Amino acid sequence: MSVVTITIPAFPPDTSSKGHWRRLVTGIDPAQRGGYAVQGPIARPGERMTVPLGTLVLAVDKTVLERAGGLRLGAGRFVESATVRILKARTRGLVEIWSRAYQSAWLPSRAITRLTTLLRAQEERNARNPERAERDRVAAREANDRRVERARIARQKSAESARRKNQRRLHSELKASNRWLAENNRRRLAAAKRQAAAQERAAERAAAATARKAATARKAEERTAAAERIKREACERRRTEEAYAEFWHAAERARVQDLAVVERVTVRLASRRLASRVRLHLLEHVDTLADGTTTVRWTTEQVTTHPDLRTARDVYRGHARSSTTPRPTTTAEQRRDEQADTRFWRALEKARGHGLPLVEDKVNLLAGRNLASGVRLHLLAHEDEVTSAVTEWTTQEVTTHWHPQAARAAYRRHIRPAVGRG
Incomplete structure (x- = not known):
């Protein structure tokens, strides 16, 4: 069997494939010219295929030289050259047996003549042994079919x-x-x-x-x-x-x-300093009555030695404020406290001007203020009967408790803030 597997030559790598072609030559048509006279299937470059020995392959590669110029007919078209090669299938593969380079891309008659000569020699050889030629063609066709089938199976597997x-x-x-x-x-x-x-x-x-x-x-x-x-x-x-x-x-x-007091024994149980030259006395009076029985009375007395009216008032204000209300801390509170003191003393002076009840015919009660439950503070003014001038000012705290325990409890409740401050 005289068949061989060949590989179709590839196109040149630096040119376009539009100006190149590969064809298996099977005959020449004398009625055509140039490349149209060559008969045979077009082969893809790089394709492997099995052909009978002596099969001719025509390879044409075109190259663009320049663009035609001037005013003549066909100006602006490309001027191409062509390299024509004739390859022959032998046992070692494709072998180049003829090659020419032409200035025109049109396939010249010399190449057609050369192809015709080579085809005539191949036909003469096949004519001498037609059975062998037919077996070679059948074997090549079967090999190509197997290759195509293998390629199809490979593509299918892929x-x-x-x-x-x-x-x-x-x-x-x-x-x-x-x-x-x-x-x-x-x-x-x-x-x-x-x-x-x-x-x-x-x-x-x-x-x-x-x-x-x-x-x-x-x-x-x-x-x-x-x-x-x-x-x-x-x-x-x-x-x-x-x-x-x-x-x-x-x-x-x-x-x-209705019992007359025969004898009175007064005992000062306690004395405490409340302010400058102001002291508080707790007095216990044990009275012996006319029927021979005794009774006990408790009183508290707060005595000041200030003869001056302004000083007595200041001492009284300081003691009354510390005993009853907290000292002012802000300016507004101080102003309100001063206004309240002014109104208080104005009311006292007004009441004194209208006449006040006499205490023991020598002491006028100017003010009374509650300090604790059952304990009341009296401000006393001692006036002269002839001149009506104040000779002495005293303050007195009077308790209404008759029971000893209640009086002592009231005393303790009253003096506890002073004790805490003292």
Whole structure:
């Protein structure tokens, strides 16, 4: 079998493929000219194919030289040259047996003549042994068919492999997508659970806060009710004690009202400095009555040695302020306090001008102010009967408590701020 596998020559790498072609030469058409006279199938460059020995391959490569110029007919067209080669299939492959370069791209008659001569020699050889020539053609056709089938099977396998790869890729992507969806769903469920748990905890905290508020309000109500109850009980007990004390005081006063005091023993139980040249005395009077019984009275006396009216008033203001109201701290409070003092003393002077009740025919009571429960402060002015001038100013605190324990408690309540300040 005289067949051989050849590779069609490739196009030159530096030119375009539009001006090149490869053709298996099977005959010459004498009615045509140039390249149109060559008969045979066009072969793709680089293709492998099996042909009988002696098969001719015509290779034409065109090259653009320049663009035609001037005013003549055909100006502006490309001027091309052509390289024509005739290749022959032999046992070692394609062998170049003829080559020419032409200034024109049109296939010249010399190349057609050379092809005709070579084809005639090949036909003569085939005519001497037509059976062999036919076997070679059949073997070449079968080999090419097998090659085409192998190429088709390879393309099919490649397509199948690509499809399988694509399927595996799609399967992997689907698995990844499923994993992502599952993870995303798990995260959403976990977030929903966390949110539900947070809402439940918030509801529990709100319920606990509401319960605590209710318990606090209930305890506050209970404390308020207990305080009210204690206060009410204390008020009732105080009223009862006051009623008993008042009854005892009334009985004691009624008993000693008409009895003359035979002897009085006065004892100063306590003396405390309240201000400059102002002292507080707690006096206990033990009176022996005409019927031989004794009774006890307690009084408090605050004595000042200031003869000057302005100094006495200043001392009285300082003592009354420290005993009853807090000292002013701001300018506005000081101004309001001064205005209140001015109004107070103006009222005192006005009341004094209209006439005041006499105390022991020598002492005028200018002012009275409550300092504690059952304790009242009196400001006394001692005037001369002839000149009506103030000879002495004194302050006196009088208690209405007849019971010893009540008097001492009132005294302690009154002097405790002074003790704390002293």
